[in-house]
Amino acid sequence: MKKLFLFGILAVLLSCKKDKTPNNDQLIGSWEYRGTDCYCEPPKDLSAVQAGNGNIIVFTANTYKRMHKDTLIKSGNYRTRRYDNAHEQIMFDNDTSANSITFFKIEGKILTFYGTVPLAADGPEDHYERL
Incomplete structure (x- = not known):
């Protein structure tokens, strides 16, 4: 009985393992810059x-x-x-320094880069639209 219980717990834990590698299929394609939202001077x-x-x-x-x-x-x-359930990161050219790993999200046809912290209240957000 103990073995069956332990096997059941192990099966549940293994099935709940989270994949740390997101699917890049949504990112593949061409994206054109549409602007930056921030507390900065407008273009x-x-x-x-x-x-x-x-x-x-x-x-x-x-x-x-x-x-x-x-x-x-x-x-x-x-x-x-x-990064967690709500955030993904992108790293360009294998640069693992903290200032080079950027948070991003894709909503519909819009790709947004947030910078080095997820969704900073006053940080810039660069927006791109799928072509």
């Missing part, structure tokens, strides 16, 4: 946040490219991980 050039501005990030399953008007700005590898 003077509104064309920088309108559709067709050319500030694009392209993600594949494990690589990225940052483009500005068809010019490659930066490229490399990335990986994501689940």
Whole structure:
């Protein structure tokens, strides 16, 4: 009886194991910059946040490219991980320093980067729209 009870507890614990690696399928594709929300000065050039501005990030399953008007700005590898039940992080170019791991979320067609802390009340939020 004890063995059966212990086996049942073990089965429950193993089935509740959380996957720390999120599915990157939602991230794959092209995203264009749409603006930054923060306690900062609004952009003077509104064309920088309108559709067709050319500030694009392209993600594949494990690589990225940052483009500005068809010019490659930066490229490399990335990986994501689940921070907790509500937050995910992205790390570019295997840079594991605390200032390089960025929180992000995807809601519908909007990708938002939060910075190095999840959803800081006064921190900047960079928004991108799926193309």
